[in-house]
Amino acid sequence: MKPTTTLYFIILSFLFNLSSLSAQPVPAIDENIPYLVTFGGDGDTAWGDDDFCQIIFFSIPENYDRPIFIRVSDPDTGSDIDEQKGEWDTTTRFSVYGGDGTCSEEDARRSNLQGNYKSGNLLASKTFAGNPRYNKSWYTFGPFNPTEGELLPEYGGYIFKMIIEGIDGDDGNLYTLFLTTESDENRPVEGAFAFYFKYKFRLHNDVKEVSHIYPYMTSDVIAIKQSNFDWDSDGSIRIISPAKNGEILAASADDEWVESRHAITEDEHNSSLDIQMIKRQSPMVKDNNVVIFLENQYGELMPFYSIPIGGIPEYKYSIGIKPKQ
Numbered sequence: 001m002k003p004t005t006t007l008y009f010i011i012l013s014f015l016f017n018l019s020s021l022s023a024q025p026v027p028a029i030d031e032n033i034p035y036l037v038t039f040g041g042d043g044d045t046a047w048g049d050d051d052f053c054q055i056i057f058f059s060i061p062e063n064y065d066r067p068i069f070i071r072v073s074d075p076d077t078g079s080d081i082d083e084q085k086g087e088w089d090t091t092t093r094f095s096v097y098g099g100d101g102t103c104s105e106e107d108a109r110r111s112n113l114q115g116n117y118k119s120g121n122l123l124a125s126k127t128f129a130g131n132p133r134y135n136k137s138w139y140t141f142g143p144f145n146p147t148e149g150e151l152l153p154e155y156g157g158y159i160f161k162m163i164i165e166g167i168d169g170d171d172g173n174l175y176t177l178f179l180t181t182e183s184d185e186n187r188p189v190e191g192a193f194a195f196y197f198k199y200k201f202r203l204h205n206d207v208k209e210v211s212h213i214y215p216y217m218t219s220d221v222i223a224i225k226q227s228n229f230d231w232d233s234d235g236s237i238r239i240i241s242p243a244k245n246g247e248i249l250a251a252s253a254d255d256e257w258v259e260s261r262h263a264i265t266e267d268e269h270n271s272s273l274d275i276q277m278i279k280r281q282s283p284m285v286k287d288n289n290v291v292i293f294l295e296n297q298y299g300e301l302m303p304f305y306s307i308p309i310g311g312i313p314e315y316k317y318s319i320g321i322k323p324k325q
C-alpha cells in the first residue's frame with residue numbers, strides 16, 4: 001500500500017467514527033436513491049443492468065464485537081416495486097462472503113466479473129423467486145461475528161461482501177439493504193458503513209428529486225474517468241466539489257456505455273465529490289435503472305461510500321475564481 005493511502009485511511013477511520021446513523025441503509029440516506037436493482041440472468045441490458053450482478057461491501061469497526069446482520073428488503077421479484085417483463089420468472093441469489101480475500105482480492109474490486117470476484121468464504125446464501133411473503137418486507141442474513149469479515153484497517157475494519165446475482169428470468173429485482181445489530185429490526189452498527197465500486201440502481205420517478213454518490217479523492221488522484229450505462233439521456237450528471245461548481249459528466253443514452261474524464265486538483269484532495277444526478281424535467285424518464293463506476297488515473301476503481309467522508313462537499317468560490325498561476 002502506498003504511504004499516502006495509509007495516511008488517508010487513518011484520517012478516514014477518524015471521520016467515519018463521527019457519523020454512522022445514515023451509513024447503514026444501502027442505498028444511503030444522503031444518496032437519495034430509491035432502490036438497488038439486479039435483473040435476472042436472461043434480462044435485456046436495455047432495461048438498465050449490464051451484467052445482472054451487484055457487489056456491495058460492508059465495513060465493521062475493528063473494536064465492534066457483537067453480532068451483525070445484513071437485511072434485504074424485498075429480496076424476491078414479483079412485488080409492487082419490481083419491474084415485470086412478460087411473466088414473473090426471475091430468481092436472484094444473495095450471498096454473503098467474509099474472510100481472507102473478500103475485498104483484498106483485486107478481482108472483487110473490478111467492474112467486469114472476471115476472475116475470482118467471489119473471493120473469501122461463503123458465509124450464507126439464499127435464492128429468491130417470487131414470494132408475496134417478502135413483498136416490501138425483510139429477510140435477514142446472519143448473525144455474523146465481525147471477525148468473520150476480512151480485517152482490512154485501510155477499509156475501516158472487518159469487511160463483508162454481499163454479491164447479488166440475477167440467476168434465471170428477465171425481470172428487474174428492486175431491493176434495499178441494511179446493516180444492523182438486530183435480526184428483526186434495523187438498528188445501525190455504530191461506526192460501520194458500506195462501499196461499492198460499481199453501483200446499479202433505480203432513479204426516482206419524480207423529476208424534482210436529485211440523487212447523489214460520494215467518491216473520496218485521495219491526495220494521489222489527479223484524474224478520474226467515470227463510466228455509466230443506460231442513463232436514457234435522463235437529464236444531467238454533475239460534480240460539486242471545492243473546485244467544481246457543476247462540471248458536467250457525460251450521460252449515456254439507451255443501452256450504451258459512455259465515459260468522461262475529469263481532472264482533479266489539489267483543492268479537491270482529501271474531500272468527497274458530490275456527484276449529482278439531476279433528472280430530465282420533461283418528459284419524465286420513468287423507471288430508469290442505471291449503472292455507474294469511477295476509475296482513477298491508474299485504472300483502479302474508486303469506491304463510493306454510503307457516507308460522504310468529510311461531509312458533503314461545497315464549491316468554494318475563492319478557489320473557483322482563483323487565477324491560474
Ligand SMILES: [Ca+2]
Nearest residue numbers: 074075076174
Ligand atoms: Ca424485489
Ligand SMILES: [Ca+2]
Nearest residue numbers: 085086087089
Ligand atoms: Ca419475465
Ligand SMILES: [Ca+2]
Nearest residue numbers: 048230288289
Ligand atoms: Ca436506464
